[in-house]
Amino acid sequence: MTAPPSHLDIAVIPGDGIGPEVTREAVKVLRAVTGADVELHLTDYELGADHWLATGETLPDTTLEQLRSHDAILFGAVGAAPGDTRVPSGLIEREFLLKLRFSLDHFVNLRPSRLYSGVPSPLAAPGDIDFVVVREGTEGPYTGNGGTLRGGTPHEVATEVSLNTAHGVERVVRDAFMRAAARRGRLTLVHKHNVLVYAGHLWRRTVEAVAVEFPDVTHDYLHVDAAMIFLVTDPSRFDVIVTDNLFGDIVTDLAAAVTGGIGLAASANLNMDRTAPSMFEPVHGSAPDIAGQQLADPTASILSAALLLRHLGLQDPATRIERAVEEDIAARSGRRSTAAVGDAITAMVS
């Protein structure tokens, strides 16, 4: 056991839409929970769609290098309003968000799914939902490989290539087994190996091989379509789900929905080799339609800050945030402003 750090150097990227509002509350909670024990050094970075509109920059290499120097990145959300035609669709997502995940080798995209007591689920009988999705973050159909032949003609062919490597799959599968061993000891691989034969078999073989190192973890397999059914009929069957980048994207939004919405879903983009800082962000997007009105729930951002602390070895303050969120949710009645939620949780962890 190394001693918890006494100094944290965090990059903060509030981003667009509701990003700044929710991040402000997460920072409030971070400051309160670390208190006098930890010297907290925060550096703000202006990035996102608004920044692109103002400067034409998505993520310059110099900024990327600066970001590398921090212990971790706390990120809000990016993205222009869906109708805003000034921002080419997907540009910020790819050239900022995905560029960060790929450049900083965030190979574990960790997304806990828990139904907090007091939170209404859209499911009639949700049961006790508490699982984590370990989504691969640097491969699959997210690599930007693909192209267009004879674009715009009746003979157009468009391809998308999913890239999967033994290196990439093994490290994320091993991480998932480790998490399962520290939890309820049950791992589920989600893929579609009956159709995606090549990638599917790599994933399956890797799970079988790594499983040998974890005799206390049982594992099973679900096709992604079957996983959909279980996520709404029996979500409490899951402990740790490991899956590829695209299936992980799909599974985690459904998981967030059945546990009461993406307003509560936190995530961590982890470089588990610690060769670059990890990044912590709510699963939700920038929601431009409600931005600036103190309507957004900052809980997902606050829980992402807890994941940040845990990743950096500050288990106690992380747990204190999570307990405070639990209490805050249980005590909810009526609508509160973004800041009011942040203040309530801040008070509890102070």
Add this chain to the structure above:
Amino acid sequence: MTAPPSHLDIAVIPGDGIGPEVTREAVKVLRAVTGADVELHLTDYELGADHWLATGETLPDTTLEQLRSHDAILFGAVGAAPGDTRVPSGLIEREFLLKLRFSLDHFVNLRPSRLYSGVPSPLAAPGDIDFVVVREGTEGPYTGNGGTLRGGTPHEVATEVSLNTAHGVERVVRDAFMRAAARRGRLTLVHKHNVLVYAGHLWRRTVEAVAVEFPDVTHDYLHVDAAMIFLVTDPSRFDVIVTDNLFGDIVTDLAAAVTGGIGLAASANLNMDRTAPSMFEPVHGSAPDIAGQQLADPTASILSAALLLRHLGLQDPATRIERAVEEDIAARSGRRSTAAVGDAITAMVS
């Protein structure tokens, strides 16, 4: 309006597991509903995992040619038990089921989703669910393109290639718009164009182009992850969903789950150019664990038979089956055998 056919020549492929049981009931209903008006000629084909174990054949070219000569194919389900290591995983799915869809150019994979009155949904407040998914059936990541480099070594690279053509996308998008025009006039494209740029833009451009021909249909777009959320929080927002082969696979299983389970979900693999017979099958699989016990619900198979009749121009008997199913479901109490459900519906359409 051409007159409805007075003669139907149907290939029946019962398949594995519960396939034969549920298909038997669908055939019973087909015979009863067509009655004296239509001369019904049925030819059984033994195919599937059991047939492969016995003969080593998945779908020989001669059988494929015979199948082509029929007006339509009624198909049950194929697939060995998950634990049965004698059957290479995915073999039957690919070399029989997908081979049929691709060889017979089933470019519209039609999957209606309706919450029948009296059917319990896993959603607490499902609302009025009634939409159809038009899933592309002959392209996308289902084409078997891809490969493995340095397989089984630490340097393995596995690829999966999604192929999308202007021809393939346009014909399915136009079909979806036509269906939307005949329904509530609302089409939703589901894709992930912020990440799958090349395929995504082909799909989007095609929808925009075809939309011009359908001024009475409004259309919107959802990323597949956002679609997950709406499918459990507001499924009644959907009328017609059009999407690619893989997203369609995922969306339709979730849709089946929220409308009370795949025991009720019918599907049609349509060659809308009528250059080859279309195929009609329940969305569910062969469920070997409950096979031969009269436990399976034949409703999905019976509803698939109704889709078959409608595709062949027999609107009236198709509607009679659907009404009978509706009545049967509304009157349900307690478990009935597979045959009892079939008998009840048969009695109503006779």
